[in-house]
Amino acid sequence: MNKKILILGFNGSPHKDGVVAKLLKSALQGARRAGAQVELIHLYDMHIERESGIYSKDPKKANVKNLPKDDFRVLVPRIIKADGLIFATPNYWANMSAVMKGLVERLTVLENDGFRLRGKIAAFIAASKENEGGLEMAAMSMVSALGQMGVLILPNGIMWHPGGKWTTLNHKAHESKSWAQEDAPLVGRNMVALAELLKDNPIKW
Ligand SMILES: Cc1cc2nc3c(=O)[nH]c(=O)nc-3n(C[C@H](O)[C@H](O)[C@H](O)COP(=O)(O)O)c2cc1C
Numbered sequence: 001m002n003k004k005i006l007i008l009g010f011n012g013s014p015h016k017d018g019v020v021a022k023l024l025k026s027a028l029q030g031a032r033r034a035g036a037q038v039e040l041i042h043l044y045d046m047h048i049e050r051e052s053g054i055y056s057k058d059p060k061k062a063n064v065k066n067l068p069k070d071d072f073r074v075l076v077p078r079i080i081k082a083d084g085l086i087f088a089t090p091n092y093w094a095n096m097s098a099v100m101k102g103l104v105e106r107l108t109v110l111e112n113d114g115f116r117l118r119g120k121i122a123a124f125i126a127a128s129k130e131n132e133g134g135l136e137m138a139a140m141s142m143v144s145a146l147g148q149m150g151v152l153i154l155p156n157g158i159m160w161h162p163g164g165k166w167t168t169l170n171h172k173a174h175e176s177k178s179w180a181q182e183d184a185p186l187v188g189r190n191m192v193a194l195a196e197l198l199k200d201n202p203i204k205w
Contacts (some may be wrong), residue, residue, distance in 0.1 A: 005036040005195040007082065007126045007188070008082045012100030014044045019127045021159055023184050024088035027123065030188025031084070036195070038188075043099045046071035051105035055112055063113040072106045079107075080116055083195035085151065086188075087142045088125035089180035091160075094134025095141050096126070103178065111149040116149030119205045121188050121194055123157035125180060135160035154184050154191055 009028045013020035021042075028038040030202040049070045055062035067073040079085070087104075089096040096104070115180075123148075126138035139160045147153065161180035 003199060005031075005084070005192050005199070006078075006082045007036045007084040007086065007195075008078060009040050009086040010088060010100065010103060011040065011042045011044075012087070012097040012103070014099075016042055019129045019161060020088045020090050020125065021161070022068065023125045023127055023180055024086060026181070026184040027086050027088075027125070027188040027191075031192050032188075033035040033185075034189045034192035036084075036188075038194045041075070043103055048072045048075075048099075048101060048102050050105060051108065052097060055108055059112055062109050062192065064109060064116070067109065072103075074196070076110070079110065082120060084123070084154075084191040085117075085146075085200070086123045086125065086191075087146065088127070089138060089142065091126050091128035091135050091138040094137040096138055099165045099166040100142065101168075107146075107149060110138030115150045115205075117146070119198070119203060120151050121154050121157075121191050121198070122146050122151035123159070123191060125159045125161070125184070127161040127180065129162070131162045135163065140171045152194075154187060154194065157187050157191070159183055159187065185200070 009024045011021050032038045049068045089100040124139050124142050126135050159180035162178040
């Protein structure tokens with residue numbers, strides 16, 4: 001029997017019940033229903049220091065034993081233990097939020113210290129209820145960094161909301177479902193299914 005699968009969800013929005021958090025919770029609920037242990041991490045509640053740039057000066061010093069005393073240090077063991085990671089950001093100027101970017105920059109240390117994220121399953125959510133443009137870029141800004149760090153991107157695991165159905169700022173339009181709303185719980189479920197498969201059949205990446 002599989003050990004319990006652990007899925008972490010990072011909310012890069014200041015709102016705990018905004019559109020980003022709702023989609024993230026829906027994905028995590030899908031994972032929980034599939035039997036996983038899930039943790040929702042509101043990044044705005046955490047004190048995560050800015051990337052110091054130590055990697056650029058002396059890469060050998062950018063390792064997990066040499067972390068500043070902030071909340072990232074607390075997160076690292078959970079991230080290393082996790083089987084799946086879901087990164088959810090509001091679309092801020094066609095990019096991830098600064099808080100999410102702060103996390104991504106700090107994750108560099110895990111890449112530099114033996115590609116510790118390699119093979120972890122990842123999914124991505126970018127959302128703007130106003131749909132003023134740039135959702136794909138916001139999502140892909142996370143994907144390009146995490147992809148380089150070696151995560152395994154889940155099929156259909158790059159979601160943006162609302163997406164193409166929304167062509168105006170008419171709030172009524174938000175009543176119909178976006179692909180992201182439909183996919184989020186399935187993505188959570190599929191992440192667990194893949195994580196279980198990988199636990200039983202570990203791959204030497
Ligand atoms: C600083 C800032 C920049 C934003 N830039 C964009 C943008 O480029 N495109 C867009 O569609 N929405 C943009 N928005 C709108 C947010 O993405 C939108 O309100 C989103 O739904 C917030 O998510 P939340 O409710 O989960 O916090 C921006 C909002 C802020 C505060």
